[in-house]
Amino acid sequence: VGDGGPGLQAQVLRPQALALAGRVLLFAEPERERLRELHLDTDVIDTALETYAVNFSIGEGLA
Numbered sequence: 001v002g003d004g005g006p007g008l009q010a011q012v013l014r015p016q017a018l019a020l021a022g023r024v025l026l027f028a029e030p031e032r033e034r035l036r037e038l039h040l041d042t043d044v045i046d047t048a049l050e051t052y053a054v055n056f057s058i059g060e061g062l063a
Helices: none
Strands: 014-022 023-029 034-039 044-049
Touching: none
Parallel strands: none
Antiparallel strands: 014 023, 023 034, 034 044
């Protein structure tokens, strides 16, 4: 929650795996299945990537 708004007002759930790419701080929100980005120059937070888990199997063993 908080996309496009100030980073300090965003609701972030248990951030993990921080990385810095230039002036952008990237971090994972695994429980929400998102990669977030905080633009340090503007203090704007966005969702860089959002995915939904897909469980599948091929046959009876590991693929």
